[in-house]
Amino acid sequence: MTLRHATSDDIPAIMVIERQPGYEALVGQWSAGQHRQHIADPAFLYLVAEDEATRITAFAALHRSADGLLLNRFIVKTAGLGLGRSLLPQVLDISAPAGTGQRVWLRVAAHNARAIGLYRSFGFEEEDRLPAAGTLPNGQVSDLVVMACTR
């Protein structure tokens, strides 16, 4: 599995990953236009993972601001196979190398136990809980958990 910077050619594959069945209850969905804008925005870092056949299997979108580095999207195409566990440290090493003291933070739906467990195991701690702060693509309103770590 290799990680590389995304280009606008990758947007269709990224959108398929974002829209995997079941994910509409877990994570937001951006339009093609939003992805295009983000990829062109120097404040965003867009990464895709490719398998040996150069098929895109995961993507991460990070956004840098005064609050630190926001891990805005982290999505694998097929959940539960260990890909998230192997990719998250690589994403963090590229975007915020250890020892740099950078704050990396994220918001995750409170019922997304798999993602929360994964983030916790890489040193992210729960900072806050925002009641009814997120509306998922399936219309469900969800509490959001704010998690952060210092690299």
Ligand SMILES: CC(C)(COP(=O)(O)OP(=O)(O)OC[C@H]1O[C@@H](n2cnc3c(N)ncnc32)[C@H](O)[C@@H]1OP(=O)(O)O)[C@@H](O)C(=O)NCCC(=O)NCCS
């Ligand atoms: C969250 C996500 C990136 C994790 O990647 P993944 O490849 O599915 O996760 P892994 O297979 O590497 O498993 C990660 C850990 O979660 C654990 N896990 C699985 N289901 C779980 C659950 N319901 N509750 C708690 N932990 C769970 C696994 O046991 C594993 O831990 P281990 O390696 O110690 O056994 C992936 O599931 C995904 O893309 N989900 C949809 C989008 C999403 O929710 N993104 C995050 C939004 S903030």
